Amino acid sequence: MTTAVQTAVRPTRFRVLIAVMLFITVVINYLDRSNLSIAMPAIAGELDLSKAEQGILLSAFGWTYAALQLPGGWLVDKIPPRLLYPACLILWSLATFFMGIIGGFVALIALRLMVGVFEAPAYPINSKIATVWFPERERATAIGFYTSGQFIGLALLTPVLSWLQTVLSWHWVFIATGLVGILWAVLWYAKYREPRDSRANEAEVELIRSGGGLVDLPRERPERARVTRADLATVLGSRKLWGIYFGQFCLTSTLWFFLTWFPTYLVEYREMDYIKSGFLASLPFIAALVGVLVSGVLSDFLVRRGASLGVARKGPIIAGLLLSTVMVTAGFTDSTTMVIVILSIAFFGNGLASITWSLVSALAPRRLLGLTGGMFNFIGNLSxxxxxxxxxxxxxxDSFAPGFAYMTVITVAGILSYVFLVGKVERVAERTQEDRGVV
Known part of the structure; x- marks a missing residue:
């Protein structure tokens, strides 16, 4: 009888399924960001694009993605993830699909802009779900796990997409990734639920709630329908928040190098074929994957051992950024093997530093998680x-060395931001009711 009672009240682990669902979504999200970099050498050859034109096309995603982070964050605060995420998935996947159907430089730019529009709410949604579904002592591990999806997908599927391009054409890189996203959107809508509406038992919900998870946030109704001046003043007026905003810009600069120019670097500056370059391009992503997994587990371990959130969250970020500075040495060797080793170390560091969303969860005002996440992602993704x-x-x-030097300078600036601006990790207070005015 006692055993039966204990079994009945043992917390379920439905949140593990939520982490897996976020992981798969991130894999698809990042494949649709990086597929252009895989196809770019072939597209540039077919359309006779200059380096500057390639840079513009590679940046097109970022223009709309960054610009719509604040509206995207606002939507996250208003629309449940079960509805918003599959809607965004279908729309950005359709834009990706049609990149493989419609040719031409202008058309590719227009469709890439659309991918940026509809991916804009994705990471604020992820952050909100992590804050709702995971207690503080598990949150960095969960964030590290689903963030690793970007690197697992790129590591394992970059060679597959490179092979697909070689066997068929660059068009199929976009057609295949677009179809996968549409299918996953349907599955997300069918399976995702909020904690109190899910198959998680009351013991699991209480475990999450008592551990700092905001399980009742989805049921809370916002006080106002519009963003106020005080809301914007809160997310723009805090030194701590500016520390993580600018730090994220510096961190994601390295990521965007790998998502845009790295395959072109291997093909054009190292004279590799598409299949070989696809394989070698996957190695730094594997290193980054290891870094992400180590970072989340290490950070939560430090929390459980009694370390402050500042040490547990900022420590891996700063250490990872320091490792990323080795990238500058890649411009001073002619050995392809050494370049891959150097860039793998640098991207391991990027992965180690990639639990920055745990600071959004820890610092953001609870009512403004989406808006803060949107600002964080907006400034970060200006990179x-x-x-x-x-x-x-x-x-x-003849030389890619200036590119590596630029990336190193940006990384050092990120280290300084986390050291001198963020300070003690604690939730930022909102402005008082008297200070608020509608904008």
Whole structure:
């Protein structure tokens, strides 16, 4: 009898399924960001694009993705993830699909802009789901796990997409990834539920709630229908939040190098064929995957051992950024093997630092998780515009070293931001009711 009672009240682990669903969504999300970089050498050859034109096309996603982070964050605060996520998935997957159907430089730019529009709410949704579904002591592990999806997908599927391009054509890179996204959108809508509406038992819901998970947030109704001046003042007026905003810009600059110029670097500057370059391009992503998994587990381990959130969350981020600075040495060797080793170390560091969304969960005002996440992602993903354009302008036909030097300077700036701006990790307070005014 006692055993039966204990079994009945044992918490379920439905949140594990939620983590897996987020993981799969992130895999698809990042394949649709990176598929252009895989196809770019073939597209550039077919359309006779200059380096500057390639940089513009590679940056097109970032223009709309960054610009719509705030509206996207606002939508996340208003529309349940069960509805918003599959809607976004279908729309960005359709835009991706049609990139493989419609040719031409202008058409590709227009469709890439659309992918950026509909992917804009994705990571604020992820952050909100993690805050709702996971207690604080598990959250960095969950964030690290689903964030690793971007690297697992790229590591394992970059060679597959490169092979598909070689066997068929670059068009099929977009057709295949678009169809996968549409299918997953249907499955997401069928399976995702909020904690109190899911198959998680009351013991699991209470475990999440008592551990700092905001399980009742989906049922809370916002006080106002519109963003107020005080809301914007809160997310723009905090030194701590600016520390993570700018730090995210610096961190994601390295990521966007790998998502845009890296395959072109291997094909054009290292003279590799598509299949070999696809394989070698996957190695830094594998290193980044290891970094992500180590980071989440290490951070939560430190929390459980009594370390402050500042040490547990910022420590892996700063250490990872320090490792990423080795990228500058890639411009001083002619050995392809050494370049891959150097860039794998740098991208391991990027993965180690990639639990930055745990700081959004820890610092953001609870009512403004979506808006704060949107601002964080907006400023962070300005790098998706800057990185491809700046590298396209500063590299020469003979040397990619200026590109590596630029990435290193940006990384050092990120370290300084986390050290001097973020400070103690604690939730930022909202402005008072008297300070609020509708905008």
């Amino acid at each position: 998706s515009i800057a990185t491809p354009i700046v590298i396209g302008l500063i590299v020469t036909d």
